[in-house]
Amino acid sequence: MSNPSDVFECQWRPSRCLLRLYLLVLALAMPAPWLADLPLWSKLLICALLLVHAAWLLPRHILLSSPQSFVGVRRDAFGWSLQRADGTWQAVQLRPDSMALPLLVVLRYRLPGQRFSRGLCIPRDALPTEQHRRLRLRLKFSRRRWAEPVASASE
Structure with a gap:
């Protein structure tokens, strides 16, 4: 050596455990803004940002389907x-x-x-x-x- x-x-x-963990955290994060006392526009913005993050992260780091992975x-x-x-x-x-x-x-x-x-x-x-x-x-x-x-x- x-x-x-x-x-x-x-x-x-690709790791199944990592995918399950990320989807679990995303599922817990999505309702969080709706439980907080926030204006509607910020709740929608937070949920949109979470979905954009998932769309960017999943193919590059978890599913390994992007050429840049x-x-x-x-x-x-x-x-x-x-x-x-x-x-x-x-x-x-x-x-x-x-x-x-x-x-x-x-x-x-x-x-x-x-x-x-x-x-x-x-x-x-x-x-x-x-x-x-x-x-x-x-x-x-x-x-x-x-x-x-x-x-x-x-x-």
Whole structure:
């Protein structure tokens, strides 16, 4: 695992548990404005914003049906890369606030040239058990896991 030329790669699928959790939270959030003492226009605005958020988030982060969705991760001699649904790889810098827990992996990353970090949630049911365990081990014990990505020869 400490050999920098050792390549690790895995692809995940949409998580049913994450979908159920998001829909449950959305179902609880939708009636909340109607229980509050708010004007009608703000209740409608809040519900519209919740639906817009769901329409944006579901295909990109939960159903993984958008071409911009990340569906895989790779660690090689050039650093960490994320795979988009369209098959392209994007070099990323992992952030120290990434977490590797038995139930889920939270990948915090920053794209080169961007200021802010982003995050990915990879639940246990999105990967085979052995792949999920190997990903957690890579995140916990890889050398230089927070390093900037190195430009590859193909770029």
